[in-house]
Amino acid sequence: MLNLFLTAFVAAFMVAGLRRPFLFVLAYAYIDIVAPQKVSWGFLQSIPISLIAFLGAVTAWVIAEDKRGIRFSPRQFVLLLLLIYCGLTTRTADFPDEALEKWSWVWKALIFALFLPLTVRTRLRIEALALVMVLSLGTIVIGGGIKTLAGGGGYGQLKLLVNDNTGIYEGSTLSTVAVASIPLILWLARYGTIFKPGKLVTLFAIALAFSCSLIPVGTQTRTGLICLVILIALSLRTVKRPLLYIGIIGALATVAVPFLPQSYIERMNTIENHKSDQSASTRMAVWKWTIDFAKLHPFGGGFEAYRQNSFSYDTVKAENAGDNNTAIETERIEEKARAYHSGYFEMLGEQGYPGLALWLILHFSGLLQLELIQRRLRRRDDAESRSDRSLALALQSGHCVYLFGALFVGIAFQPFIFMLIGLQIALAMQVARRLAPPLEWQRRKPKAAVASPEPGDAPRQPGNLAR
Numbered sequence: 001m002l003n004l005f006l007t008a009f010v011a012a013f014m015v016a017g018l019r020r021p022f023l024f025v026l027a028y029a030y031i032d033i034v035a036p037q038k039v040s041w042g043f044l045q046s047i048p049i050s051l052i053a054f055l056g057a058v059t060a061w062v063i064a065e066d067k068r069g070i071r072f073s074p075r076q077f078v079l080l081l082l083l084i085y086c087g088l089t090t091r092t093a094d095f096p097d098e099a100l101e102k103w104s105w106v107w108k109a110l111i112f113a114l115f116l117p118l119t120v121r122t123r124l125r126i127e128a129l130a131l132v133m134v135l136s137l138g139t140i141v142i143g144g145g146i147k148t149l150a151g152g153g154g155y156g157q158l159k160l161l162v163n164d165n166t167g168i169y170e171g172s173t174l175s176t177v178a179v180a181s182i183p184l185i186l187w188l189a190r191y192g193t194i195f196k197p198g199k200l201v202t203l204f205a206i207a208l209a210f211s212c213s214l215i216p217v218g219t220q221t222r223t224g225l226i227c228l229v230i231l232i233a234l235s236l237r238t239v240k241r242p243l244l245y246i247g248i249i250g251a252l253a254t255v256a257v258p259f260l261p262q263s264y265i266e267r268m269n270t271i272e273n274h275k276s277d278q279s280a281s282t283r284m285a286v287w288k289w290t291i292d293f294a295k296l297h298p299f300g301g302g303f304e305a306y307r308q309n310s311f312s313y314d315t316v317k318a319e320n321a322g323d324n325n326t327a328i329e330t331e332r333i334e335e336k337a338r339a340y341h342s343g344y345f346e347m348l349g350e351q352g353y354p355g356l357a358l359w360l361i362l363h364f365s366g367l368l369q370l371e372l373i374q375r376r377l378r379r380r381d382d383a384e385s386r387s388d389r390s391l392a393l394a395l396q397s398g399h400c401v402y403l404f405g406a407l408f409v410g411i412a413f414q415p416f417i418f419m420l421i422g423l424q425i426a427l428a429m430q431v432a433r434r435l436a437p438p439l440e441w442q443r444r445k446p447k448a449a450v451a452s453p454e455p456g457d458a459p460r461q462p463g464n465l466a467r
Contacts, residue, residue, distance in 0.1 A: 006036045007043050014053065021060030025119055026132045028053035028112065032415050033136040035169075038162045054112070061119045069433065070121075075365055075425050076114055082358045083110040086303075089351055093302025102303040102413075109415040116422030117429055123384065124193070126391070126426055131194055133419055134185050138208050140168070141178050145211030148218030168416060175224030176405030177416050178212035179231055183394035185209050191387040222280075223408045230404045234397045281333070283341040283408065285313045290340060290349040300352030307337045343406030359412060363403060366424050370396040373431055388431050395424050 010031070017024040031037070031053055037044045086106060093099030120129055144160050160169055168174055189205030190197060216224020232249055239245040289309045293301065301308070312334045340346040347356040370392045377389040402417050411417065 003040045003044075006040045010036055010044060010049055014049075014056070017053075017056055017060070021056070021064050022119065022125060022128075024053050024056035024060055025116070026128060028057055029129060029132050029419060030136045032108075032112070032419075033133065033168060034139050034161070035167070038164060050108070054108070057119070058115065061115075065119060070118060071429065073117065073425050073429060075362060075369070075421070076117060078358055078362045078365070079110055079114050079421075082355065082362065083107065083114070085355055085358060086110070086351060089300055089302045089355065093305070095302065095304045095307055098307065099303035105415070106303070106413045109413055109418045112415070113418035113422040113425075116419070117425040120423070120426040121430065121433075123387075123430060126423065126430060127188070127192060127194060129419075129423060129426075130184055130391075131188055131192070133416070133423075134181060134188060134208070137177065137181055137416070138211070140174065141211045141215050142208065144174070144218050145214040148214045168414070170409075171219030172221040172223040172405075172409040173411050173414060175216040175219050175221045176227050176402060176409055176411065177414065178215040179224060179227040180398040180401040180405070180417075180420075182209045182212050182231060183397040185212070187391050187394040191390060223405050226408070227401045227405045231397065231401050234400055238393065281313050282335055282338055285311045285335065286338050286340055287342060287345050290345045294348050294352060298352050300348070300350050300355055303350050305349050306340055306346075309338060310336045340410045342408060343410055343412035346410040346412040362421070363399065366399060366421060367396055369428050370399070370424060373428060376435070377431070384434070388427065391427060395420060395427065399424070 010027070013023065013027040013030065017027060028050065031050045037049055086103070090099045090103045116129070120126055140160055147159065160174075162169055165171070168177060185205050185208050188195070189202050192201065195201050213228060216228060236242050236245065286306070286309060289311050290306075293305070293309070297305075312332060340349055344356070347359045351359070373392040374389050374396075377385040377392075380386075380389075398420060399417075402411075402414075402420075406412065
């Protein structure tokens with residue numbers, strides 16, 4: 001039954017794209033996040049639905065879209081440089097076959113992020129993309145949240161849509177993405193026009209945000225806990241009574257602790273002492289190896305370069321030996337071909353210093369760009385400006401959560417994050433167009449033509465923000 005439903009849903013999405021071409025963009029976003037071809041076991045596995053949706057989106061843009069006024073932003077230029085550089089390092093990778101396998105999905109994530117600002121040019125389209133991203137993620141996290149409440153979680157044990165511990169379905173990755181999406185969920189509940197704010201919308205948004213916050217508990221990932229703490233700290237920027245807010249959060253955390261699984265509490269305790277946990281100790285050893293590797297290979301070793309690492313370290317465990325005595329046990333661990341466990345070290349090891357520099361510029365220039373949008377709109381009190389300012393803050397908060405999560409998870413090229421980057425660029429360009437004086441060709445354009453909506457957009461009506 002699930003197989004038939006997914007097949008019918010994807011087919012309906014594609015057919016609708018023939019009438020409203022922008023739906024191909026949304027279909028690609030849904031397919032890239034949920035990966036229905038992995039969930040299904042029939043027809044969807046036999047056809048390249050992701051490629052079909054992407055080609056449909058690009059073809060529709062080339063044929064049907066109005067391209068006047070399109071600009072290529074500096075961040076898109078950085079994305080293009082990163083794409084070219086990664087392609088070059090793939091050609092000279094230390095592990096050519098494995099590098100090509102990773103490159104086969106990395107280039108799609110980068111190209112899609114480059115393409116999004118070219119087609120997501122109105123407020124309605126920005127909201128539609130954000131909504132599809134959030135609901136697609138909800139397809140995964142709602143079930144995970146329910147299973148967590150039912151006691152079905154555990155490190156590497158939370159069963160989601162697929163039994164696949166890769167991509168967004170990997171526990172730490174999903175925890176980071178889920179927490180980073182909470183601000184976007186709340187923005188849609190407050191300013192959405194596709195599903196207008198109301199009791200049911202608010203209730204669903206709260207339930208979805210709660211499910212996202214449960215994923216770190218269900219997956220028992222330390223990264224998820226850190227991301228939650230970072231998000232709470234960032235939210236202090238907007239609350240009117242920060243002390244009361246901190247008190248409420250503290251009270252809720254105190255009430256929740258007795259209901260947390262003992263295995264989760266024990267795993268979180270290893271944050272304080274990494275030497276007692278093999279997973280945390282492995283991270284430290286891999287990072288040290290990567291730094292030494294980059295000194296000898298400043299341009300990186302290409303994708304999957306970690307496969308050549310080899311190192312050893314000691315783990316220290318303290319056990320109660322009775323009579324107030326503690327026995328210290330040291331164990332020597334030998335490791336080979338261990339992943340980077342960090343997006344930053346992933347970039348350093350695979351793409352070297354130039355690739356890491358481009359990646360950092362891409363992300364931190366985005367945080368600055370979103371801050372400038374908020375300051376530019378701060379004194380404007382119209383509905384669109386309030387909405388855009390709030391969206392900039394939501395995207396900025398989610399991006400900060402990702403950057404902290406990437407400290408401990410190898411998600412440098414996670415496609416969901418690059419969609420957020422495309423959304424950020426689209427928002428910045430939309431705000432710039434809205435506030436800039438009209439161009440010469442716009443001033444000369446007949447009024448009837450100016451008022452006509454873009455393909456796929458809602459009619460402009462008084463009070464309607466979907467422009």
